[in-house]
Amino acid sequence: MFDLQGDSLTKRFGSFTAVRDVSFEVPSGSFFSILGPSGCGKTTLMRMIAGFEEPTSGDIRIKGTSVVGTPPNKRNVKMVFQHLALFPMMNIGENIAYGLKCRGENKVDIRRKVGEVLDRIGLPGVEEKQVSQLSGGQKQRIAIARCMVLEPDVLLLDEPLGALDLKLREHMKIELKQLQHQFDTTFLYITHDQSEALVMSDNVAVMKSGRFEQIGPPEQLYHAPQTAFVAGFVGDSNRFEGRLSARAGDEARVTLDAGGEMVARLGQEGLSDGAAVSVFVRPEAISAHATRGAAAADMVAVEGTVDSLLFNGANSRLLVKLDDGTQIESSHTTGAGAGARFAPGDRVTLTWAVADGLCFAAEGGA
Amino acid sequence: MFDLQGDSLTKRFGSFTAVRDVSFEVPSGSFFSILGPSGCGKTTLMRMIAGFEEPTSGDIRIKGTSVVGTPPNKRNVKMVFQHLALFPMMNIGENIAYGLKCRGENKVDIRRKVGEVLDRIGLPGVEEKQVSQLSGGQKQRIAIARCMVLEPDVLLLDEPLGALDLKLREHMKIELKQLQHQFDTTFLYITHDQSEALVMSDNVAVMKSGRFEQIGPPEQLYHAPQTAFVAGFVGDSNRFEGRLSARAGDEARVTLDAGGEMVARLGQEGLSDGAAVSVFVRPEAISAHATRGAAAADMVAVEGTVDSLLFNGANSRLLVKLDDGTQIESSHTTGAGAGARFAPGDRVTLTWAVADGLCFAAEGGA
Amino acid sequence: MNVAAPQSRFLRATYSGYLVLFFIYLAAPLVAAGVFAFNDSTFSALPWKGFTLDWFFGTTDPKVGMFHDRRLLRGMGNSLYIGVIVAALSVVVGTCNAFLFERKEFPFKSVLYILMVLPLVIPGVILGISILVFASMVANGVENGTGIDLGFLRPGLFLVIIGQFSFLTTITSLVIAARLRKFDVALEEAALNLGATRVRVLATITLPYLAPALFSAFIVGFLISFENFNTTLMLVGSDAPLTITMYDRMVKVGSTPVLNAVSFFLMVGSGLLALISVLAQRQRADD
Amino acid sequence: ETLRLLTWGSYAPEEVVRLFEEKYPDIDVEVTYSNNEEMIAKLRATRGAGFDLAQPSHDRIFAVQEEYGIYKPLDLSKIDTASMQESLLEGVKANTTIDGEVYAVPHQWGTSGLMADITKAPDLNSWDDLCDPQYAGQTSMRLRRTILLGMAFAAGKDPFAAYNDLDEYQKLMDEVTETLIACKANLKAYWNGGDDLSNLMLSGEAVASETWDSTAYKLYAENPNIVFIPPETGALAWIDTFAIPAKGEADDAAYKWINFVLQPEIVTMMSASTGAIASVKGAIDLLPEDKKAAVQAAFDEDDLNNLKFFANIPAGIEEIEGKALDRIKAASE
Amino acid sequence: MARSDAGKLSLILLMTPFLMWIVLLIILPQIGIGYLSFQEKVGPRQYVFGVGNYVEFLSEPIYWNTLLRTAWMSILVTILALMIGFPVAYYIAKIARKRSRAALFLLCLIPLWVSDLVRAFGWIVLLRETGVISGALQSVGLIGGPVELLYNDITVVIGLVYTVVLFMIVPLVSTLEGMDNSLLEAGYNLGGTRFTVFRMIVVPYAMPGIVAGCIIVFMLTAGSYLTPILLGGKNSMWFTEQIYTQFITRYNWESGSTFGVLLLLFTSAVVWLGLRLTGQNLASTVAKE
Ligand SMILES: Nc1ncnc2c1ncn2[C@@H]1O[C@H](COP(=O)(O)OP(=O)(O)OP(=O)(O)O)[C@@H](O)[C@H]1O
Ligand SMILES: Nc1ncnc2c1ncn2[C@@H]1O[C@H](COP(=O)(O)OP(=O)(O)OP(=O)(O)O)[C@@H](O)[C@H]1O
Ligand SMILES: [Mg+2]
């Protein structure tokens, strides 16, 4: 059973197509994210679901029933806005009670329900506070409670963490996921931050210029991207541009634009020889060695000079400039028992397994 | 030789002490960061150095000369403001020329110097553009160029990346560091983002409530914090609260508040038995095993149930709930060849080396 | 979709209809006043007797056009003179006030702030009479005590200027303070940091930033002064500004279309000024 | 040198000012239009400064001068009194002499009375005819003291005789107030100035009204059916005078102006503009032709003998009248 | 320390013009008319201190009736201006597209730049019996003869609303512009109807603007002079006219001052009450541009 389905949804503003033929299905109780760069049409898609825009074509079904033409206040999808849109002229209790009042529930019920939902989000007794008296994270939870008290079929969240500061954001990621478990409601979450999407979601749709590029669980997107865009957008990657010179099985031989050759796994089918391709290698797949010895058969090895060490605890990076000028980031373990350490200026050999390099048609091409 | 020294600097606003007895020395040509949570007094300290606030007591020396009492426009420290403070009524060239004009340099020199500095920051020929025509990162560089053209002894930067978006921020971190190398000037950098401080700095001072808690290179702060605050603030950590029950050499035995016992390395001297302590363990030091076998002698082992998996590529985390209710994050490698994988609900044993647990007097105490 | 707008076609049509009616309501009397400036009749009333420009340029009785009517011209001159002085004065004091309330801390600040906005809610007539009464009390006191006649405290240009200044300053202060509030003090600090002296900072950073507000405050001040009636009525002496001249003409001599001509002229003039000031504001919104 | 005139709407026509300035090129004439009350109020506020020559009515000088001292005594030797009509000059002097000093000389005189479009209101001849229901909604008056006095006369009383007894005057005014309140529904509007009145009459919105004779004469020129009608109890007559404010700064110029406008050819021009009759000898003959006709249509010898000149207003009277007027204005129909 | 001396000096320099303005032009003159209002005239150039002028005011129904009439007509005008202006302000702030917004706003302001006198004059030209509207109605054949549309209370109200409605629209627009559309969207999304959203979100949000507009409009109306005088009919009395009459026609400055003080007190009381009832304060509402 799907709580929410989109069927070839398209939205045009004048001659500009903001959402183009998008289809998806969100299973009941799951956390579904839409991840894409700014301006790719995420908000437009969500506003169509909420009823603030009419799709130019296509259908939206909530619990199986088409809602195209239903006004926004009649749809049982609730929305958490980017800047929360808490009503500043009401106190917290009134904010949460608003939807219940609109439904015409009686006062006693409203009081009880408001109290209950505040308990569930861990903020009991704040009914009388003003919106401005709460911290960013608390407001966030109130905005969610205001929707959840109405027991919606689907909760829409439009970059709700965008306005929070870094630390709080990290924290709210986990909390949001837990709230979703607790309420056991379908969440449709929009973000342009890949780490948010990866951490929280059961399924992620990667969107680009109004289209869905790939839908899948986070691990799949990370480890088995299907296009260059997804490979580059999800997680950190080193990217090498070149042309496909030969193929053997699922291995590709690529002539790099900067000079030299590289062997990588084919991430995509249907590439023909001579096509412009990009090869992606994740920093954590790369290991650095003091320049010595030859590489194993199924390994790629490149040589370069250490440019700088970016210490960041477990996330430290080694910045290496190859002899052809390309800059490569590799993971770098530091600290007491961390083995070989490097200083800027050292010569190093970077190696990775051929299977860790993924080759796709270059963006803009095919 | 120190470009900048602070000597028991104190600043009181009325009865509130914003900066309390802070001393530090910044060697010539180094990148020095002050890292601390919001409101801890970082900006106040920097404003004293720039001359916008008079210290209540203490001394500030630039290149060895005390500047207390010198008005801001007579100090050779320049500042990059949080929101950059580029002059909107002037174009880029005029912005950069402003300080030179104030000095009364002649037009020809000014033109030349402006051109040179723009070359150095990689934005040649933008003199005639308006501020609003540049991107966030470009503005950033202009703000730095505006100061650097005056060849200051020290460049102060007050959270200059705060206003940028995530992706750009990552990028500017590396670029800032490179600019500092290029200009070879002393940078004093303020931030509340520990990853910024770690990545860029030669030395970092961790500040809390107006005081410096620890000064040292990033690796030292990360691997050898001296207080509970530093251990908790720099990098991710799991924290266990308890009381010191026994000591043996540099090992401490801690009775946890949640129940059970734990052995950890003493991170701090002078702790007495019975003192309230916190034990910090970094997620990347923890490894998870399907529940089986006994732990080695110098290892700590705890048991729990997997709560959830937070997938985030190389940064994935396993969230484990111990039987006593404590939640622990451990690093978690995923993907093709990642060995043991877990699902929510699985029983796991988490282990780490005793030396990876650090024991400090609990914050608020000692 | 704009959620603020009505969605049903009927409501939308009704709404648009209402707006059209409203703007007709706004325009009607002005258009009427303007149109009759061109009526070739000695009365500004129907019937329409044909088009003429005599009420602007006519030289012979009874159709002496506004540009040949010495009293109207003198009134206009007085209004210009008063307007420029009042606007300049109130911009200067308004700027001081803006800095005072936006930049300085001092005891009883909030009370003084309320005092500053107070003139906005004192009816103009009362401002007029109170200044008249107070000035007369002072002048009488001085005259009775010393025999010196402080003529400038008697109704006349000076009191008119003072009277208009007394409430215009509130308006200019608010306009300038609003702009100053948006000013990021960091800009001044940045300039200081780059080596500028305080005076230089004021001249090169702060005032250029305020310039659009100073300009539109001046225009607004000038226009309000130009059209002011209530306060001026009580304070005017022999140098009557245009509104008073027109009023006297209307109720004491009789209105001919020359008044329509003046009205038309004023509408065009102040429309242009308003447009300029809006454009200046637009520009400032851009930066 | 500037001559600042504080005078009535039409008492300084452009043409006259131009001729004056031609004759005295160093004098610049600045005119402020006003009325009796405002002249006094202005001069009171300035203690007689700001203007060099004022033209209040003869009855408004004595009490005001006593209270506020806003005029300076005239030097009659500088005025061409010989050209003035004896009776008017003496009358004004009598009205405005304080401590042996004369404060005003006459300039123009006129009357207040009634005006009607005789084709539509042929029988109008008394003040209270304005309240005649047959003209309901078609009459007008000016809500000032003139109508109070007129109504008092119409009721058969002599208000001037009651001036010395405030209580009696109060009673009289109460009566008049009643009448005028009752009359209110009959009126189209109260007029404020000559312009309103002209519009009302010319457009036919009103058929009869209280009026200044000058306005009536002007309208006669436009429409000979509209004539001035002296009420049967006598038209109320006023004399506008010349008085020099206490702090006038251009006395010489002021005297020059006075003498200038008393010249016959200027009198004609002036009368053409004001519609009033100059207080010089043979003034009626100096009227422009159309005005002369209008005056002759309005007045016969009896009417002229029956004129009621306004008497000096003692303190307290205006207070009573003012309240009466307020009450009338505020009363609902 | 040198710097704080400079700070003090600049404070004094900025404070001086402010204090001179406020004290000499606002406070002392108000005290002046307050003082004068307690002067009773007992004879030529003879005055005693007393409350006679106030007694006089109270004992003369015309006076306080005029004040009450002015007050209730002002309130009526205020309410009408709010009702007429709100939809317009809402349209400008929330519905009009960016470019037409500026144009509409300018259109709203144009009458503001023309003096009261011209506006009243325009209405006279339109409404008089020989005026445009009467003429138009006749030529269309709706009415047989000319009708007088001038000189009655309705005309006065129309004229007054006309003069002040802009002062209602301006603060409303600036408040409503600050309202994020997402508040409305949230209102609908949570199940609100058009009416609930209007009542529970739009109106409360606009409250500061409503109060600011109402205060300014009320004060302007109560203090207006030309419009009620020129458009008013036989019965129309406006309190400012009384003040003028006392000052100019009666040259009775003492009771004129009394009336002035009373008008000021009365309007202040209404404003204060309005602020209290809506929980706003003067500085934050009126000063918000
Ligand atoms: N009402 C509209 N009229 C015209 N174009 C619009 C409208 N709304 C959105 N667009 C355009 O549609 C595109 C997608 O906008 P949308 O707001 O959906 O992007 P987004 O993915 O949410 O971006 P962000 O991450 O910046 O919020 C943008 O190019 C935008 O300019
Ligand atoms: N002029 C002042 N008067 C009174 N208190 C002040 C003043 N300036 C700063 N403070 C207080 O001093 C403390 C430190 O402020 P400061 O701006 O230095 O913090 P910060 O570390 O820069 O914080 P953030 O990261 O949020 O910028 C704060 O509690 C602040 O409220
Ligand atoms: Mg969006």
Ligand SMILES: [Mg+2]
């Ligand atoms: Mg700060």
